[in-house]
Amino acid sequence: xxxxxxxxxxxxxxxxxxxxxxxxxxxxxxxxxxxxxxxxxxxxxxxxxxxxxxxxxxxxxxxxxxxxxxxxxxxxxxxxxxxxxxxxxxxxxxxxxxxxxxxxxxxxxxxxxxxxxxxxxxxxxxxxxxxxxxxxxxxxxxxxxxxxxxxxxxxxxxxxxxxxxxxxxxxxxxxxxxxxxxxxxxxxxxxxxxxxxxxxxxxxxxxxxxxxxxxxxxxxxxxxxxxxxxxxxxxxxxxxxxxxxxxxxxxxxxxxxxxxxxxxxxxxxxxxxxxxxxxxxxxxxxxxxxxxxxxxxxxxxxxxxxxxxxxxxxxxxxxxxxxxxxxxxxxxxxxxxxxxxxxxxxxxxxxxxxxxxxxxxxxxxxxxxxxxxxxxxxxxxxxxxxxxxxxxxxxxxxxxxxxxxxxxxxxxxxxxxxxxxxxxxxxxxxxxxxxxxxxx
Ligand code: BGC
Numbered sequence: 001x002x003x004x005x006x007x008x009x010x011x012x013x014x015x016x017x018x019x020x021x022x023x024x025x026x027x028x029x030x031x032x033x034x035x036x037x038x039x040x041x042x043x044x045x046x047x048x049x050x051x052x053x054x055x056x057x058x059x060x061x062x063x064x065x066x067x068x069x070x071x072x073x074x075x076x077x078x079x080x081x082x083x084x085x086x087x088x089x090x091x092x093x094x095x096x097x098x099x100x101x102x103x104x105x106x107x108x109x110x111x112x113x114x115x116x117x118x119x120x121x122x123x124x125x126x127x128x129x130x131x132x133x134x135x136x137x138x139x140x141x142x143x144x145x146x147x148x149x150x151x152x153x154x155x156x157x158x159x160x161x162x163x164x165x166x167x168x169x170x171x172x173x174x175x176x177x178x179x180x181x182x183x184x185x186x187x188x189x190x191x192x193x194x195x196x197x198x199x200x201x202x203x204x205x206x207x208x209x210x211x212x213x214x215x216x217x218x219x220x221x222x223x224x225x226x227x228x229x230x231x232x233x234x235x236x237x238x239x240x241x242x243x244x245x246x247x248x249x250x251x252x253x254x255x256x257x258x259x260x261x262x263x264x265x266x267x268x269x270x271x272x273x274x275x276x277x278x279x280x281x282x283x284x285x286x287x288x289x290x291x292x293x294x295x296x297x298x299x300x301x302x303x304x305x306x307x308x309x310x311x312x313x314x315x316x317x318x319x320x321x322x323x324x325x326x327x328x329x330x331x332x333x334x335x336x337x338x339x340x341x342x343x344x345x346x347x348x349x350x351x352x353x354x355x356x357x358x359x360x361x362x363x364x365x366x367x368x369x370x371x372x373x374x375x376x377x378x379x380x381x382x383x384x385x386x387x388x389x390x391x392x393x394x395x396x397x398x399x400x401x402x403x404x405x406x407x408x409x410x411x412x413x414x415x416x417x418x419x420x421x422x423x424x425x426x427x428x429x430x431x432x433x434x435x436x437x438x439x440x
Contacts (some may be wrong), residue, residue, distance in 0.1 A: 004341050004419075010348055016276065017361040018405040019075030020068070020382060022057070023120035023164070024084075026370040027064075033083035035128035048297075055368045056390040058099070064367065065106045067383060067392055072402040076107060077161070077324055077363045079117035082142075083124035085149055089141075097152055104156035113158035115363065117205065117322070118146070118190060120164040122371070133166070134175075134182040138431035139189045140239060146193040154198040156177075161266055161324060162190035165207040167236045170228045170282055177247050180231075184239055185260070185310075186252035191261035201263035205324045206236055210272040214284040220277025221284075228282060237315065238263075244427035264360070265316045268325035269343075271300070272308040276283050294330035297377045302328055304339060306346030310353065317356035327365035329378035331407050334384075334398040334419045340364070341345035344410045364401060368392065 024031065030053060031037050040050040057064055068076050084096040107114045119142075123132060130138050166183035169176055186206045194202050211228040213221035231247070239245050243256040276284035291301040313321060328339040351357055369381035376387065382398035385391070400418040404410050 002345065003412065004338065004415045005412045007345070007410070007415070009019060009340075009407075009409065010344075011407060011409035012348070012359075013351065014358070014360075015408055017075045017322075017363075018401070018408075019073040019077070019113070019115075019363050020071075020367040021115075021363040021365050022064075022079075022367050022370065023117065023122075024079040024081040025051060025054070025120070025122040026366075026372070027055040028058040028081065028366055030058065031057045031081060031083065031122065032125075033124055034081065034122040035083075035125050035132075036119040038125045038128075044106060045279035046374070048377065049304040051371045051420070053390070054371045055385045055392075057368070060390060060392075061099075061103050063104065064390065065103070065110060065112070067367065067394070068107075068112055069110050071394060071398050072405045073112060073113055073367075074405065075113035075158070075361060076367075076386035077115035077117060078103075080149065080153075081122065082119060082127075082145055083122065086124055086126075086145060088124075089126045092148065097149070101153060101156075104153055108156045113276040115155060115159045115161065115322075115361075116153070116157045117161040117164055118194075119162070123254055132182075133186045134179050136182060136185055139186050142186055143189050146190060147196075150194050150197045154200070157198060157200050157389070159200050159264075159322070160194050160198065160202045161205045162187045162193075162194065162202065163204045163260075165268060167232055167415040168207050168209070170231050172231070172248050174249075177250055180235070180247065181245055181250075182255070182382050184245060185255065188255060188258050188261045192257055195260070201320075203262045203264050203266040203322070206233070208233060208267045208269050208312040210305075210311050211275050212272045212308065213298045214276045218277065221275060221328075224282045225275040228273070229391035233312075233315075241318070262319065264320040264322055264359055266322050266324040266377075267312065267316065268328065268365070269309050269312060269323060269329070270328070270365075272305045292335075294328065294332065295378050296331070297375065299329055299378045302330075304309045304342055306342040309343065310350045313347075313350040313357055313359070314354050317354055317358075320358045320360045322334060322363070323359065324360040324361070324363050325365035326362065327380045329372070329380045331379060333395040333397050334422060336395070337400050337415065337418050340397065340401065340404075341410060341415050344404065 025036050080100050193201045211225045213225040215221045239258050240262045243258045246254040274284035290303045347348045366380045368383050369379040372378040384393045396418050
């Protein structure tokens with residue numbers, strides 16, 4: 001059994017590039033030309049609250065970079081909002097280009113590796129109206145955008161992420177599968193377009209969610225888990241490894257260029273999904289005793305599941321692995337430190353179990369408490385953001401991570417320093433509550 005307080009000091013055998021990740025729509029604010037902003041205004045009933053000024057980072061980006069420096073981050077993943085560069089079809093906003101160029105200059109001056117995401121969840125509203133990624137005939141808008149923006153910034157970018165998490169979704173409807181294929185082809189076209197101007201490694205961020213059968217010996221649970229795993233995870237790895245786009249109830253397509261579309265595996269790892277053959281969705285519930293309700297809303301019943309990271313990592317030993325997101329939403333910051341300790345332990349164990357595995361980077365999600373796509377309640381940040389003044393305040397977990405970065409490792413003593421006691425551990429009550437636990 002692991003005691004987080006007495007763990008021996010461990011140093012990762014190779015240097016890891018440490019830092020944090022954010023996304024434009026979630027932090028910049030006033031992202032008025034994006035599809036998301038449009039939907040938030042048009043359908044407020046689907047949102048707890050709109051993104052509004054988010055963390056006001058479009059104005060306060062210099063402060064964010066100072067924060068990264070203060071916290072010792074070596075790398076920063078952020079997205080460039082396509083809709084700011086091209087607010088309307090055919091129109092370029094040079095002020096927005098200059099903004100991101102200045103940001104990249106400042107990161108370079110601070111010696112911080114810039115990992116640039118080209119599209120993280122939000123696209124220009126004009127592009128969404130044309131049908132977005134699903135229509136392959138739209139992809140030239142994206143590659144033309146790349147032809148414009150990438151040469152203007154490439155010399156300061158350390159790594160690229162073309163799209164974020166298009167792999168999610170287990171539906172097998174023609175529309176759902178078409179969305180997947182369209183996104184995969186857009187990723188491929190985008191990756192090849194970027195490579196014309198940049199030698200920096202290219203990938204797309206994969207939400208690697210372990211599809212875990214609820215009853216591991218039950219044939220239907222296992223079949224559903226295998227199917228979900230193919231739909232969510234393996235179709236992507238298979239496509240990149242072989243060029244074959246293989247999805248259920250579709251003719252296989254061979255796109256050989258896919259084999260050049262990822263120089264590394266970019267993995268966003270958070271948790272697992274229990275899979276069952278006994279519900280219409282295929283998704284089971286997490287066992288009551290393993291569920292955590294750590295923010296005052298129903299947010300996927302997070303649980304601590306570091307062993308699933310090992311399952312995922314074991315499948316990615318053929319390219320460098322970058323953990324491009326990992327974190328937890330909680331109001332009690334000590335939980336973030338516990339979660340991160342367990343993740344670091346899982347990384348250590350994975351490296352020991354799978355000697356061919358190469359973990360090159362760890363980017364914590366997220367630098368700031370930000371807009372979680374429909375609400376500000378789930379707080380993933382290493383830093384608190386005052387919702388009125390936008391003042392940023394690092395939490396203890398930020399200082400904890402700084403020491404991890406300095407050591408390229410972790411120890412029980414470090415945990416003890418930041419979490420000296422856990423006597424008043426707060427778990428929320430309510431409909432989806434976990435059990436009432438007090439940890440002394
Ligand atoms: C997404 C982020 C999101 C985070 C936490 C990831 O899947 O890339 O945008 O905020 O999860 O839910």
